Amino acid sequence: MLLQSVRVSAWDWWPLPMAEQDTCRDSLFYVGNIQVLSSGGTQAPSLLWHNSRGEISQLPHSGTFQVGIIKPATRSNRWFDYDFGIVLDGRFGGGQKGSGQQDITGYFSQLYAHARLYIVDITAGIRPQYFGAGDEALSSGSLHFSNNAHPIPQISIGFERWTPIPGLFGYVEVKGGLTHGWLADNSGTVKGTLLHYKHIGGRFGGKLPVNISYEFHHIAQWGGYSNVYGDLGNDWNAYQAAFFVRSGGSMPNDQLNAQGNHIAFQQLALDVKGEGWKVSAYWQAINEDGPIRFIGFGMNNKDGLWGVSATQTRWPFIQGFTYEFLQTTDQSGPFHDKDGVVYGGADTYYFNSIYAQGWSYFGRIIGSPLLTLDNTRVMAHHVGVRGDIFGFRYRVMVNHAENYGNYYAPKRHHNTAVLLEVKKIVPQAWNLEFGLSLAGDFGTQYGNAFGAMITIRKQGLICNW
Numbered sequence: 001m002l003l004q005s006v007r008v009s010a011w012d013w014w015p016l017p018m019a020e021q022d023t024c025r026d027s028l029f030y031v032g033n034i035q036v037l038s039s040g041g042t043q044a045p046s047l048l049w050h051n052s053r054g055e056i057s058q059l060p061h062s063g064t065f066q067v068g069i070i071k072p073a074t075r076s077n078r079w080f081d082y083d084f085g086i087v088l089d090g091r092f093g094g095g096q097k098g099s100g101q102q103d104i105t106g107y108f109s110q111l112y113a114h115a116r117l118y119i120v121d122i123t124a125g126i127r128p129q130y131f132g133a134g135d136e137a138l139s140s141g142s143l144h145f146s147n148n149a150h151p152i153p154q155i156s157i158g159f160e161r162w163t164p165i166p167g168l169f170g171y172v173e174v175k176g177g178l179t180h181g182w183l184a185d186n187s188g189t190v191k192g193t194l195l196h197y198k199h200i201g202g203r204f205g206g207k208l209p210v211n212i213s214y215e216f217h218h219i220a221q222w223g224g225y226s227n228v229y230g231d232l233g234n235d236w237n238a239y240q241a242a243f244f245v246r247s248g249g250s251m252p253n254d255q256l257n258a259q260g261n262h263i264a265f266q267q268l269a270l271d272v273k274g275e276g277w278k279v280s281a282y283w284q285a286i287n288e289d290g291p292i293r294f295i296g297f298g299m300n301n302k303d304g305l306w307g308v309s310a311t312q313t314r315w316p317f318i319q320g321f322t323y324e325f326l327q328t329t330d331q332s333g334p335f336h337d338k339d340g341v342v343y344g345g346a347d348t349y350y351f352n353s354i355y356a357q358g359w360s361y362f363g364r365i366i367g368s369p370l371l372t373l374d375n376t377r378v379m380a381h382h383v384g385v386r387g388d389i390f391g392f393r394y395r396v397m398v399n400h401a402e403n404y405g406n407y408y409a410p411k412r413h414h415n416t417a418v419l420l421e422v423k424k425i426v427p428q429a430w431n432l433e434f435g436l437s438l439a440g441d442f443g444t445q446y447g448n449a450f451g452a453m454i455t456i457r458k459q460g461l462i463c464n465w
Helices: 002-009 236-243 252-256
Strands: 027-039 061-071 080-094 102-117 120-126 154-164 172-183 193-204 210-222 261-274 277-287 304-312 320-327 378-389 392-405 410-426 432-443 449-464
Touching: 061 102, 154 193, 193 236, 210 236
Parallel strands: none
Antiparallel strands: 027 061, 027 449, 061 080, 080 102, 102 120, 120 154, 154 172, 172 193, 193 210, 210 261, 261 277, 277 304, 304 320, 320 378, 378 392, 392 410, 410 432, 432 449
């Protein structure tokens, strides 16, 4: 059956979805969500707040509410589609008795509009996005953009979906985009930091059962105003320097190297798929020094994220499995420079001496949450399983991390994190979805802690057309 479908579509010179019949309707939904968390220890267990888009406090006792309306993009076969979201979050939290810690904040977790005109996507606002291979619900987090931090306000244009190249019958596809963003948290010593982000990728195979893809992403934190160094360059010339990774600005460091804090990200993925199932193997790597070597050939080629993910829809009890191995201990060696010789090592991923907040937003790492600014040398194993047992949707995740601090401040500690999450929609209770999450940390990194979180969620249709 699979080979027959490949033969039928083999000679469609540009097989876009818009060539198929559009049978969908546009819909508008409302969403409401309440979460209450309580735990022992000095902070909540890490797997409760990791990859939560900043919606859950790190403090041991917290609550979250969320209300909003969402119009999803539902008409992929139409030449024009659009979606938007307006979701307001409130978060409050506190530490153990007598600690004086508290966390009270309100913000928009979604405030965006997105439109697709034929194959071109345009987005403006605060929109949750995930960039990475494998199963998003089970991953430990992509190395450049994960679900760990708040979504960043931005405007972007590009091809979000894999899009066939005309004349190649769908066997070669591309995607990519260009983004300008604002890191509006103003943390650290730099205010008004700007984001430049571009990416491009190619995929080979199309509707064949085996696909291989490669993506390259370039990120730059640039501009803003430093309490120490003053104006870091916010004009058109500074943007061009960040775009082309050229020297510029007023800082000696930026004039000798490149203006801003730059991260290069690569991802290579192999997908094998059949009717109702898919297996993906993927490799991710980041670089913070040039020159960039492709497909793992470089000074820090020992570092990266290796993963395998399997999903299937025929048997509900186990619908997804993920294993990932993360290593960031090499960092091109222990020395950036020594005795007048530049070695180019001690990369200290995500950290930057000028942008003290590093690759973070509102206190959360934007990439993998297993790294922190004072702990960038990590070796970790991560496993996740999800499924549905008689309407009870579950997710189990376990990871173990050996941490080494960084080359400038070595510190050895470890952590084992576990999570069991169960959710169920109860029709007799107004179709409310109830969830219970149990999690724990065991080790010297965060200390021993156990916690529980209760979730009540309601989503419903307002109207469709």
